[in-house]
Amino acid sequence: MKSHTYYDILGVSRDATLEEITSAKNALAKVYHPDANLHKDIDTTAFMQEILEAYQVLSNPEKRKAYNHEVFGEPQRIFRTFTVGPEKGKETKSGSSSFVTYWNAATRLNETLQESLKLMEMDAKEKSISRKFLRRISKGSQEELSCSRQIADLSVQAVQYITVLKMAGIPMQYWNPDAMNWVLIRWGQKQDMDYLALFSRYAAYVERTKTNSEKMKIRSRNRQFHNNLKKLLSYALES
Numbered sequence: 001m002k003s004h005t006y007y008d009i010l011g012v013s014r015d016a017t018l019e020e021i022t023s024a025k026n027a028l029a030k031v032y033h034p035d036a037n038l039h040k041d042i043d044t045t046a047f048m049q050e051i052l053e054a055y056q057v058l059s060n061p062e063k064r065k066a067y068n069h070e071v072f073g074e075p076q077r078i079f080r081t082f083t084v085g086p087e088k089g090k091e092t093k094s095g096s097s098s099f100v101t102y103w104n105a106a107t108r109l110n111e112t113l114q115e116s117l118k119l120m121e122m123d124a125k126e127k128s129i130s131r132k133f134l135r136r137i138s139k140g141s142q143e144e145l146s147c148s149r150q151i152a153d154l155s156v157q158a159v160q161y162i163t164v165l166k167m168a169g170i171p172m173q174y175w176n177p178d179a180m181n182w183v184l185i186r187w188g189q190k191q192d193m194d195y196l197a198l199f200s201r202y203a204a205y206v207e208r209t210k211t212n213s214e215k216m217k218i219r220s221r222n223r224q225f226h227n228n229l230k231k232l233l234s235y236a237l238e239s
Contacts, residue, residue: 004191005071006054011100014068018059025055027104031184047188099187099195102168106180109161113225116154116232119147155232162229173222174199 032044
């Protein structure tokens, strides 16, 4: 892991903003904190220390500038305000980009979907009431329109995250937190590993250790995820 830069450790681009760096550090800490791995027979203490070390440098503008100069020979960089997924022009085939990029995309996709489900439930209730009645209520139509717009915006966000995951070649059945976290922990121990091969190992792990009932629940959750995602993506067209 010493051959990796601090950017590689956190899974962010060299143009990442402080918000992106902090978000990546917090996400990794949830998975790699030693307390979260006590019952998994995996010692993540060393990697957690590297995460904190990377964050301490990259979150400080002066330290980051000095680090960039030392490692990349850069006297100064102008950082972008927003990035989604791998940098343009950067290879995305297996093994050529940090898996954390894809883990973040899957995490944000799941968060976006959960938020959209709440809004779609609210929207369905609003539409069950007579539209004529809604027009008699002050701001009723405006609230309904606002809800629809929020769902449409979330749909656009979801497409961005889906694009990142599809470009990485990760099948949809592995976009759930259990699979992504399992692979992240093992990829973090040896970052030159083919993460797609780790997903195959995860499938074998599930087949070997889970009961038939647990396997059925996993397949059911995946089907529900697929249906909810399809509903979100088609919402803008249906509205």
